[in-house]
Amino acid sequence: MSLRMPRVRRARLSLFTAGTASLALLTTACGGGGAGSSAAPKEFSYLSVTENTTVKTALTTMSKGACKSANDALPLKVETVPQASLDQKLQLLAGQDALPVQFAAGNAPALTQQLAKSGKVADLEQELKSLGVLDQLEPAAVSTIKALYGGKVEVLPYEYNIEGIFYNKKLFQENGIAVPGTWDELVAGAAKLDAKDIQPFSASGQQGWPLTRLVSTYLYRSLGPDALQKVADGKAKLTDPEYVKAAEEVAALGEKGYFGKGVGSIDYDTAMNQFLNGKAAMFYMGSWALANVSDAKQNKVGAENVGFMPFPAVAGGKGSIDQYPSNVGLGITLGAKSFDEKTGAWASCIAKNYGSTALKDHGSISGFKVNTEVKDANEVTTQVRDTISTSKQNVLWFEALFSTKATTVSQTNAAGLVAGSMKPEQFMQTVQDALAAQ
Amino acid sequence: MHRVLGDRRAIAILLGPALLVYSLIMLVPIVWSLGYSFTKGNTIDGFTGNGVANFSRLFDDPAVHDALWFTLKYAAIVTVGQVVAGYLLALLYVFFLKKSSALIRTLAFFPVVLPTVAVGLLFQKFFQVAPQTGPVNSLLNAVGIESIDFFGSAGSAFWVLIVMDIWRSMGFYAVLLFAGLVDIPDEVLESARLDGASGLRLIRHIVLPLSLPVLMSSLIFSINGTLKVFDSVVALTNGGPGNGTTPLTLYMFQTSFTYSDYGYGSTIALLLTVVCLLVSLVVYRVSQRDLTEG
Numbered sequence: 001m002s003l004r005m006p007r008v009r010r011a012r013l014s015l016f017t018a019g020t021a022s023l024a025l026l027t028t029a030c031g032g033g034g035a036g037s038s039a040a041p042k043e044f045s046y047l048s049v050t051e052n053t054t055v056k057t058a059l060t061t062m063s064k065g066a067c068k069s070a071n072d073a074l075p076l077k078v079e080t081v082p083q084a085s086l087d088q089k090l091q092l093l094a095g096q097d098a099l100p101v102q103f104a105a106g107n108a109p110a111l112t113q114q115l116a117k118s119g120k121v122a123d124l125e126q127e128l129k130s131l132g133v134l135d136q137l138e139p140a141a142v143s144t145i146k147a148l149y150g151g152k153v154e155v156l157p158y159e160y161n162i163e164g165i166f167y168n169k170k171l172f173q174e175n176g177i178a179v180p181g182t183w184d185e186l187v188a189g190a191a192k193l194d195a196k197d198i199q200p201f202s203a204s205g206q207q208g209w210p211l212t213r214l215v216s217t218y219l220y221r222s223l224g225p226d227a228l229q230k231v232a233d234g235k236a237k238l239t240d241p242e243y244v245k246a247a248e249e250v251a252a253l254g255e256k257g258y259f260g261k262g263v264g265s266i267d268y269d270t271a272m273n274q275f276l277n278g279k280a281a282m283f284y285m286g287s288w289a290l291a292n293v294s295d296a297k298q299n300k301v302g303a304e305n306v307g308f309m310p311f312p313a314v315a316g317g318k319g320s321i322d323q324y325p326s327n328v329g330l331g332i333t334l335g336a337k338s339f340d341e342k343t344g345a346w347a348s349c350i351a352k353n354y355g356s357t358a359l360k361d362h363g364s365i366s367g368f369k370v371n372t373e374v375k376d377a378n379e380v381t382t383q384v385r386d387t388i389s390t391s392k393q394n395v396l397w398f399e400a401l402f403s404t405k406a407t408t409v410s411q412t413n414a415a416g417l418v419a420g421s422m423k424p425e426q427f428m429q430t431v432q433d434a435l436a437a438q
Numbered sequence: 439m440h441r442v443l444g445d446r447r448a449i450a451i452l453l454g455p456a457l458l459v460y461s462l463i464m465l466v467p468i469v470w471s472l473g474y475s476f477t478k479g480n481t482i483d484g485f486t487g488n489g490v491a492n493f494s495r496l497f498d499d500p501a502v503h504d505a506l507w508f509t510l511k512y513a514a515i516v517t518v519g520q521v522v523a524g525y526l527l528a529l530l531y532v533f534f535l536k537k538s539s540a541l542i543r544t545l546a547f548f549p550v551v552l553p554t555v556a557v558g559l560l561f562q563k564f565f566q567v568a569p570q571t572g573p574v575n576s577l578l579n580a581v582g583i584e585s586i587d588f589f590g591s592a593g594s595a596f597w598v599l600i601v602m603d604i605w606r607s608m609g610f611y612a613v614l615l616f617a618g619l620v621d622i623p624d625e626v627l628e629s630a631r632l633d634g635a636s637g638l639r640l641i642r643h644i645v646l647p648l649s650l651p652v653l654m655s656s657l658i659f660s661i662n663g664t665l666k667v668f669d670s671v672v673a674l675t676n677g678g679p680g681n682g683t684t685p686l687t688l689y690m691f692q693t694s695f696t697y698s699d700y701g702y703g704s705t706i707a708l709l710l711t712v713v714c715l716l717v718s719l720v721v722y723r724v725s726q727r728d729l730t731e732g
Binding site: 087088091092094095096111114115117118120260261262263264265266270273274403404405408409412413415416419421422430 | 480481482483484562566567568569585587589590591592677678679680681692695696697698699
């Protein structure tokens with residue numbers, strides 16, 4: 001007995017210790033304590049997506065050049081996650097109050113606004129103004145950001161894109177097609193190409209958004225630039241006949257086989273390759289594709305054979321052909337808590353230098369002013385840059401004002417719309433239901 | 439030994455640490471998740487009480503109905519497919535290939551060790567129609583049938599998924615059932631043969647009843663695995679086209695982590711738990727009855 005007791009007591013003690021240790025482990029795991037949560041960050045941590053290499057590389061270049069002093073005070077540290085897991089990562093980090101200093105703020109503006117509402121995102125308009133660099137942002141980019149984020153500057157314009165249709169000049173010329181000014185001319189041109197066994201459009205149904213963009217831009221042309229704002233405000237429904245018409249028109253292109261075979265299995269790179277290898281005549285895409293167009297390794301048809309045209313007008317429509325759909329790419333923002341003097345030094349250096357660095361090194365057009373003159377790589381780049389600087393009014397994209405759920409529902413069903421497995425009214429109904437569910 | 443196990447304190451010491459770890463990483467999250475079912479919100483906005491709203495939504499949500507139907511349909515077909523194909527393979531090993539079955543056994547088991555993502559990509563390429571025509575469509579073209587966009591409609595994507603999952607796991611069930619079959623005493627088979635039973639009759643009256651226990655465990659094993667299918671769907675179709683091949687697990691994942699609605703996601707998880715529990719109970723009851731009869 002006298003021998004047993006201490007052994008049991010010892011065991012009890014070790015049990016208690018083990019329990020306490022595991023509890024302690026749990027508490028530390030759940031608690032904050034990440035690099036970005038403290039008031040004074042020790043490094044300029046930046047969480048980005050694996051798919052986007054431009055911003056990461058340009059910032060690294062700048063950390064060794066123009067922003068060296070900012071980098072010495074607060075060294076740049078990049079971390080990436082696959083784009084598909086970005087939203088989950090952000091939610092977890094925000095829940096633990098461990099957001100980095102700078103981060104890609106979600107795949108949909110809805111998540112960014114959610115973060116902003118809970119005070120996680122810096123008021124960039126105010127911060128940049130007090131740093132005296134707000135004028136380094138292109139006014140067009142600022143107005144796009146405000147349209148997207150409820151009138152506030154919640155992200156930095158690391159990209160500024162307009163969207164339109166890239167076309168193969170050679171194929172157009174050989175088949176006697178002029179640049180179409182109206183939707184009917186576009187459809188007629190596509191029919192001509194199809195008759196010659198040339199695939200008229202390449203598009204990624206796997207991504208979905210390159211297809212829903214056609215629906216939304218048709219809507220902007222037919223119903224005017226406030227078409228989707230009305231849906232967001234509840235003043236109109238996607239199931240209204242004039243809205244369904246847009247889906248019908250896009251579905252009709254699919255029905256005629258203008259997107260080629262198995263559009264739902266085509267991923268982004270394949271769609272791009274089809275166009276750049278001359279297998280498809282037209283490609284609806286944003287100006288970020290200029291980087292691929294300018295790359296001789298990827299572009300087999302040659303940059304001189306690629307043209308860019310605005311989405312055509314719809315006969316009798318309220319919209320105009322010079323209202324380009326625009327966006328600022330993946331929204332990248334700065335955390336509210338970690339915004340101090342050293343972060344400010346980085347922000348002001350980025351505002352002054354990012355525009356020219358990105359354009360010079362990557363051919364990427366941003367919403368920051370280009371302060372050092374950069375020579376354009378080709379004619380189509382010049383054309384797009386001119387269009388951006390002269391554009392007066394811009395429109396958004398289909399899912400810009402949607403909830404995350406409606407965005408996913410819309411993009412995953414888009415391939416079904418053009419493949420014919422989903423009727424146009426059924427597609428619009430499904431998306432409208434997802435919108436109403438929030 | 440008996441004295442040690444008869445002592446309550448000794449039992450507590452032996453079980454305590456494991457029970458503590460189990461409680462912390464299994465029971466606590468389960469109860470916690472149950473609690474989330476009555477809330478609305480996410481880690482960014484915080485959580486607010488939501489009463490039973492999530493449960494009434496569960497009954498009205500057509501996406502849940504679709505996902506539940508898909509899950510049950512998938513589980514039923516794949517379970518039957520896996521176990522039947524596995525059993526046939528096991529019979530082949532034992533009665534036809536006999537001692538020389540090692541090579542075939544290894545080959546049939548090979549897909550089990552492949553990562554699901556790799557198998558998913560393999561089948562995607564196998565059945566694809568664009569950008570390149572895959573082998574299956576090439577075969578169809580060769581006999582004069584036009585290419586089919588297998589992943590373009592929910593119906594055909596479902597069958598590709600079924601074929602993939604049966605192919606992927608039949609080797610595993612074959613080995614499991616093989617172990618059961620080799621356990622049947624040779625004398626029993628011998629005497630049955632002397633009594634004139636052969637071929638199908640031997641299998642129907644002797645082999646099947648004697649291998650029923652292991653067959654039942656395979657069924658329970660399989661149905662619980664297939665009800666919780668996630669990785670193979672994500673790898674092959676990611677739930678598409680639309681939500682045509684979305685099981686409950688994937689819908690739960692999307693709701694919680696993509697649409698950041700943790701409360702409703704937990705409610706869907708609860709539904710899945712209840713379904714698993716019910717199905718296991720039914721299979722268990724059926725197997726008990728059969729065993730006493732057999």
